[in-house]
Amino acid sequence: MDPHPPDAAAPEASPAPVKLEFSEVAKSFEHDSQTVAALRPVSLRVHAGEFVVLFGPSGCGKSTLLNLVAGFETPTSGTITLDGKAIDGPGNDRLMMFQEHALFPWLNVIDNVMYGLRWEPGFRFRPHARRRKALELLHLVHLDEFAKSSIHELSGGMRQRVALARALAPDPKVLLIDEPFPALDALVRAKLYIELQDILVRTHKTIMSVTHDPREAACLGDRVVIFTGRPGRIRSEVRVDLPRPRDINSPEVAEHAGRINAQLEAANEEPSGSEA
Amino acid sequence: MKNHPDRRHKWYVLGFYLLLFAVWQLVFSLELAPDYLFPSPLQVARRLTELALDGMLWPSIKTTLSRMAIGFTIAAGIGLLIGLLMGVSRIVNGCLKSLFLGFQSLPTAAWMPISLLLFGLSDHGIYFVIIMSSVAAIAISTSDGIHRIPPLYLRAARTLGTPAYAMPVRVILPAALPGIVTGIKLGWTLGWHGAVSAELIKSSVGLGYLLYMGRELNDAAQVLGIMMLTILFGLLLDRFLFGLIEQRIRRRWGLAGES
Numbered sequence: 001m002d003p004h005p006p007d008a009a010a011p012e013a014s015p016a017p018v019k020l021e022f023s024e025v026a027k028s029f030e031h032d033s034q035t036v037a038a039l040r041p042v043s044l045r046v047h048a049g050e051f052v053v054l055f056g057p058s059g060c061g062k063s064t065l066l067n068l069v070a071g072f073e074t075p076t077s078g079t080i081t082l083d084g085k086a087i088d089g090p091g092n093d094r095l096m097m098f099q100e101h102a103l104f105p106w107l108n109v110i111d112n113v114m115y116g117l118r119w120e121p122g123f124r125f126r127p128h129a130r131r132r133k134a135l136e137l138l139h140l141v142h143l144d145e146f147a148k149s150s151i152h153e154l155s156g157g158m159r160q161r162v163a164l165a166r167a168l169a170p171d172p173k174v175l176l177i178d179e180p181f182p183a184l185d186a187l188v189r190a191k192l193y194i195e196l197q198d199i200l201v202r203t204h205k206t207i208m209s210v211t212h213d214p215r216e217a218a219c220l221g222d223r224v225v226i227f228t229g230r231p232g233r234i235r236s237e238v239r240v241d242l243p244r245p246r247d248i249n250s251p252e253v254a255e256h257a258g259r260i261n262a263q264l265e266a267a268n269e270e271p272s273g274s275e276a
Numbered sequence: 277m278k279n280h281p282d283r284r285h286k287w288y289v290l291g292f293y294l295l296l297f298a299v300w301q302l303v304f305s306l307e308l309a310p311d312y313l314f315p316s317p318l319q320v321a322r323r324l325t326e327l328a329l330d331g332m333l334w335p336s337i338k339t340t341l342s343r344m345a346i347g348f349t350i351a352a353g354i355g356l357l358i359g360l361l362m363g364v365s366r367i368v369n370g371c372l373k374s375l376f377l378g379f380q381s382l383p384t385a386a387w388m389p390i391s392l393l394l395f396g397l398s399d400h401g402i403y404f405v406i407i408m409s410s411v412a413a414i415a416i417s418t419s420d421g422i423h424r425i426p427p428l429y430l431r432a433a434r435t436l437g438t439p440a441y442a443m444p445v446r447v448i449l450p451a452a453l454p455g456i457v458t459g460i461k462l463g464w465t466l467g468w469h470g471a472v473s474a475e476l477i478k479s480s481v482g483l484g485y486l487l488y489m490g491r492e493l494n495d496a497a498q499v500l501g502i503m504m505l506t507i508l509f510g511l512l513l514d515r516f517l518f519g520l521i522e523q524r525i526r527r528r529w530g531l532a533g534e535s
């Protein structure tokens with residue numbers, strides 16, 4: 001896991017095709033016959049292989065945006081397309097990792113990782129192939145010895161790694177990560193970030209994630225999209241062109257984190273209900 | 277080592293029961309009532325031994341238990357199925373919930389007259405009482421368990437591509453398991469009430485029948501002895517079979533591990 005040479009990754013070399021396109025996507029919820037706006041019209045392009053981090057104050061609609069991509073909710077207006085096709089309901093081409101780990105307690109570790117493969121075309125009725133794939137993924141997240149453990153025996157960090165393996169198993173085009181690493185101690189987190197980037201570089205996923213932590217945003221994202229307070233709207237973007245894997249404790253990451261934080265503070269100072 | 281406080285707790289419980297028997301014996305020796313009405317623990321034990329030696333006891337226990345095994349298996353199957361339907365369909369739940377809550381408020385013995393009318397003195401009537409006593413509790417607990425499934429599990433299942441037809445078996449029932457075991461446990465207790473009550477009237481073998489015979493023969497020692505056995509078997513299965521399963525599941529599901 002030694003760091004790649006500084007210029008090995010060339011993030012902007014060739015413009016990758018657009019994976020996800022949001023055009024004027026807005027969402028509001030009906031609450032006791034009142035309409036609550038959760039997200040003001042948002043337009044955004046996410047390219048294949050890109051890691052986009054959504055960053056903003058609590059309640060600004062970040063989870064809502066991920067839920068729209070996952071297909072759990074439908075936009076009130078506007079459209080979201082994946083590879084040019086409009087999104088229609090949940091599917092495992094866009095896998096979501098949740099704020100809590102959401103592993104199934106009735107299955108052990110390896111059965112959790114295998115779960116999503118059961119209905120995959122290449123794996124239907126092929127339990128051995130499923131198991132092999134799951135073991136590979138457990139190896140990737142360094143949990144080989146825990147294949148047979150049950151979920152309640154694992155630590156918080158291990159659970160998140162199992163959740164990552166489970167999400168990677170059906171080989172989704174897009175990975176949606178909603179604040180996946182809360183409340184882990186600093187050492188475990190730093191290690192997990194390195195591992196995560198290592199895996200991402202190897203598997204070339206397109207990723208949208210949500211975080212409250214500017215350092216996490218700077219460490220993981222190619223682009224950090226900053227939202228205003230609720231109902232959210234995109235205020236600005238910060239590009240992070242640092243080589244991977246990045247160490248969350250490095251001064252470069254800290255410097256970008258500072259810029260992201262400044263943007264957030266500026267966003268907070270603007271009156272949030274300013275739109276007429 | 278780790279279980280130390282737990283083990284000490286067990287000694288307290290044992291002490292409590294010894295004390296209970298001592299008090300019983302003490303009250304007996306005060307001779308407040310004639311001993312054919314209020315027997316001593318020793319007389320009860322002697323009567324039970326006699327029954328056992330006469331070959332009356334074991335077949336009775338076996339019969340009641342096997343009636344329970346059959347009746348309760350059927351009840352659990354029906355209860356689970358109805359509970360699942362109630363859990364996934366708001367309409368079914370709306371219709372059946374009040375009906376089943378009503379059933380639950382009915383004392384198990386109240387099923388006896390209709391059972392006699394429908395099945396006469398045959399064994400089927402006993403199964404009928406067992407099933408009717410327990411099915412409502414199982415169905416309601418199952419549907420409650422399903423309604424309490426954290427939405428996160430359902431979303432996770434959907435994002436992982438679970439087709440709708442696979443949801444009940446792969447996700448809904450397992451996720452509702454804590455509620456289901458609670459229902460099975462409660463259903464077992466109610467079914468046990470039903471079985472023994474039904475045997476009081478309908479049977480020529482079984483724990484309920486021995487109770488009934490004890491009363492017919494004015495044999496208080498037999499009545500008390502069989503009551504104690506009924507409690508013992510009810511408790512054994514409730515605490516040590518279903519109780520342990522429930523505890524394991526609750527721990528695994530990350531729910532509070534109170535005992």
Ligand SMILES: Nc1ncnc2c1ncn2[C@@H]1O[C@H](COP(=O)(O)OP(=O)(O)OP(=O)(O)O)[C@@H](O)[C@H]1O
Nearest residue numbers: 029031037038057058059060061062063064065230
């Ligand atoms: N199902 C829902 N019904 C009604 N209102 C909702 C629903 N989901 C979200 N909201 C509202 O939409 C707004 C945005 O919520 P969302 O969960 O997307 O925020 P968030 O940016 O993810 O916040 P956090 O950082 O705290 O997780 C909030 O005001 C919330 O109350």
Ligand SMILES: [Mg+2]
Nearest residue numbers: 062063064178
């Ligand atoms: Mg959120």
